Amino acid sequence: MQVNNKHIVQTSNLAIGYQTKKQQTCVVDNINLSLNKGKFACILGKNGIGKSTLLRTLTKVQPKLSGEILINKYPLETISNHELAKKMSLVLTERIPDSNLNVYELIALGRQPYTNWIGKLNDNDLQQINLAINRVHIEDLLHKRHDELSDGQLQKVMIARALAQDTELIILDEPTAHLDIHNKIELFSLLNNLSKDLQKTILISTHEIHLALQLADELWLMNDNGIVSGSTEDLIDDGSVSKLFSSNLVKFDIKSKQFIINTD
Amino acid sequence: MKTQKTYTGKFILFLSLLCLVILVNLSLGSVDIPFKSIFQIIVANDSNQETWRYIILHYRLPKAITAILVGSGLSISGLLMQTLFRNPLAGPFVLGISSGASLGVAILVLGVSAFSGSLVGFAFSNIGFAIAASLGAFLVLSVVMIVAKNIKNTMSILIIGLMFGSFTAAVISILAYFSSAASLQQYVFWTFGSLGNLGWNEIIILCTITLISIGLLLTMIKPLNSLLLGENYAISLGVNLKRTRNLIMIITGLLTGVITAFSGPIAFIGLAVPHLTKLIIKTSNHKIILPAVAILGAIIMLISDIIAQLPTSEYTLPINAVTSLFGAPIVIWLLIRKRTPH
Numbered sequence: 232m233q234v235n236n237k238h239i240v241q242t243s244n245l246a247i248g249y250q251t252k253k254q255q256t257c258v259v260d261n262i263n264l265s266l267n268k269g270k271f272a273c274i275l276g277k278n279g280i281g282k283s284t285l286l287r288t289l290t291k292v293q294p295k296l297s298g299e300i301l302i303n304k305y306p307l308e309t310i311s312n313h314e315l316a317k318k319m320s321l322v323l324t325e326r327i328p329d330s331n332l333n334v335y336e337l338i339a340l341g342r343q344p345y346t347n348w349i350g351k352l353n354d355n356d357l358q359q360i361n362l363a364i365n366r367v368h369i370e371d372l373l374h375k376r377h378d379e380l381s382d383g384q385l386q387k388v389m390i391a392r393a394l395a396q397d398t399e400l401i402i403l404d405e406p407t408a409h410l411d412i413h414n415k416i417e418l419f420s421l422l423n424n425l426s427k428d429l430q431k432t433i434l435i436s437t438h439e440i441h442l443a444l445q446l447a448d449e450l451w452l453m454n455d456n457g458i459v460s461g462s463t464e465d466l467i468d469d470g471s472v473s474k475l476f477s478s479n480l481v482k483f484d485i486k487s488k489q490f491i492i493n494t495d
Numbered sequence: 496m497k498t499q500k501t502y503t504g505k506f507i508l509f510l511s512l513l514c515l516v517i518l519v520n521l522s523l524g525s526v527d528i529p530f531k532s533i534f535q536i537i538v539a540n541d542s543n544q545e546t547w548r549y550i551i552l553h554y555r556l557p558k559a560i561t562a563i564l565v566g567s568g569l570s571i572s573g574l575l576m577q578t579l580f581r582n583p584l585a586g587p588f589v590l591g592i593s594s595g596a597s598l599g600v601a602i603l604v605l606g607v608s609a610f611s612g613s614l615v616g617f618a619f620s621n622i623g624f625a626i627a628a629s630l631g632a633f634l635v636l637s638v639v640m641i642v643a644k645n646i647k648n649t650m651s652i653l654i655i656g657l658m659f660g661s662f663t664a665a666v667i668s669i670l671a672y673f674s675s676a677a678s679l680q681q682y683v684f685w686t687f688g689s690l691g692n693l694g695w696n697e698i699i700i701l702c703t704i705t706l707i708s709i710g711l712l713l714t715m716i717k718p719l720n721s722l723l724l725g726e727n728y729a730i731s732l733g734v735n736l737k738r739t740r741n742l743i744m745i746i747t748g749l750l751t752g753v754i755t756a757f758s759g760p761i762a763f764i765g766l767a768v769p770h771l772t773k774l775i776i777k778t779s780n781h782k783i784i785l786p787a788v789a790i791l792g793a794i795i796m797l798i799s800d801i802i803a804q805l806p807t808s809e810y811t812l813p814i815n816a817v818t819s820l821f822g823a824p825i826v827i828w829l830l831i832r833k834r835t836p837h
Contacts, residue, residue: 292727316733323727328581330723330779343721343732349782350717396732 239432240266245298247288271426273443274436276453282436316344320393322403335373341395363394383414403435444488509790516797561690566796567789568750573765587751587765591635591659596755598663599631604682605674621692628756636748687813688759719781763818768792
């Protein structure tokens with residue numbers, strides 16, 4: 232495959248799915264995607280289409296079936312967990328187990344790939360942690376325990392933790408799932424700002440189509456025919472967005488950039 | 496910006512309390528020995544009372560050191576299991592180690608005595624019990640680890656450990672059903688637990704294993720902390736989950752296996768001490784909580800031993816009963832008090 236220096240994430244002929252001893256279940260194949268530095272991209276698609284499978288494959292949680300994934304020009308499978316931790320940070324949907332962990336300690340855990348054997352934070356680590364905290368504006372939460380936070384606050388804390396990990400690429404799995412509309416908008420614009428101001432490459436899966444259409448640089452649209460990617464304007468213009476749901480129930484209204492109930 | 500709290504004050508308090516409890520523990524028993532003489536005997540190895548010297552050096556000091564090692568070891572193991580399984584109900588015995596040890600002793604006492612009387616002399620010696628318990632614990636732990644090897648989901652290991660516990664309990668019931676009253680009593684006495692069975696040689700073994708485990712644990716502090724976020728986050732921070740999981744299981748197996756072999760299946764300490772510690776020291780950072788749990792475990796084991804020998808000077812209560820009898824209400828009270836709004 233042709234290696235492009237700007238590409239933080241690149242896939243070629245990638246097939247994703249599940250492999251058991253007896254059989255292979257392919258969810259999506261022939262995936263050719265790329266994501267450049269400093270871009271904010273949203274993966275859109277209906278439930279069960281394979282968004283999570285794609286994210287799990289790109290983050291090395293689950294093996295690919297075939298094809299290639301390059302992260303910073305290196306094949307994903309050749310990158311050790313420890314090296315990958317310096318290239319890619321995650322915000323997941325899973326609940327954090329009960330513990331006395333407070334917000335500051337939680338964010339500080341983001342420095343683990345860089346700290347020594349016993350986890351001592353040096354001046355640079357402390358500086359990175361403070362930068363992350365200031366960036367996300369959670370100074371007043373630092374001494375709270377993680378289970379005392381609201382969903383919106385927790386999501387911001389998890390983003391600060393990912394920022395402290397100091398990686399070019401940040402991947403978030405449905406980061407706005409439990410948030411109210413105000414927090415959803417705040418989170419989307421935060422992610423958009425991080426990609427513009429800090430040149431972070433941000434990839435999220437989401438169901439917030441109208442926010443994604445307003446704020447994302449790129450969309451990865453998943454439907455039954457596979458994945459199409461491109462800039463948001465291009466995908467609206469060429470009709471790809473309106474094909475996202477192959478159903479007569481909803482239709483895409485180009486003027487308002489929203490899916491509405493089909494009354495025809 | 497304020498960062499992490501320091502806990503120096505609480506550690507000094509813990510250590511002073513530990514010293515005090517050691518002294519009280521050494522001074523109590525069927526013969527009262529004043530603190531001053533204890534100092535003379537331990538520090539200067541000198542006393543005007545030869546019997547006191549003998550009691551301290553050959554009976555009470557080994558027992559106190561055993562209590563410290565057992566309390567620390569079980570509490571550390573409990574904390575490791577609670578972090579690994581992200582489950583507050585996990586304890587040092589969830590991997591089936593105590594069931595394995597019990598099975599070993601049960602086969603020795605109930606099984607062997609049923610077939611041949613000649614082995615009885617060896618079998619009922621402390622070292623015979625220790626070997627049987629070690630073999631049993633090691634066997635069950637090995638089986639659990641082999642089964643767990645190909646399992647991705649850590650929770651399943653917890654259930655497998657519990658299943659082995661039920662399985663061995665069933666085997667022990669069958670053995671007990673067919674055995675004589677005398678050998679049944681021997682077995683029951685072992686399950687009471689005892690801190691006083693260890694000579695200096697056994698203590699050296701226990702001490703070595705504890706030190707090796709603690710040394711290994713120091714390298715595990717980072718992965719243990721990252722596990723506080725859950726397994727997937729830990730992996731995303733560069734942790735080798737399988738290696739971490741195996742090492743934690745081996746350390747726990749080693750510690751609880753040897754402790755159970757020498758002092759019987761002592762309940763409750765491993766489950767409760769991590770909770771008590773987290774109520775006093777409000778952090779989950781293993782760099783702080785691990786040593787705190789070790790010290791508090793030692794203190795509580797020593798106090799349990801003091802309670803066990805208090806009621807009459809002639810007899811001592813079974814240590815296993817004391818730990819639960821006095822420990823369980825205290826933990827319940829602490830948890831209820833914590834929930835009550837002030």
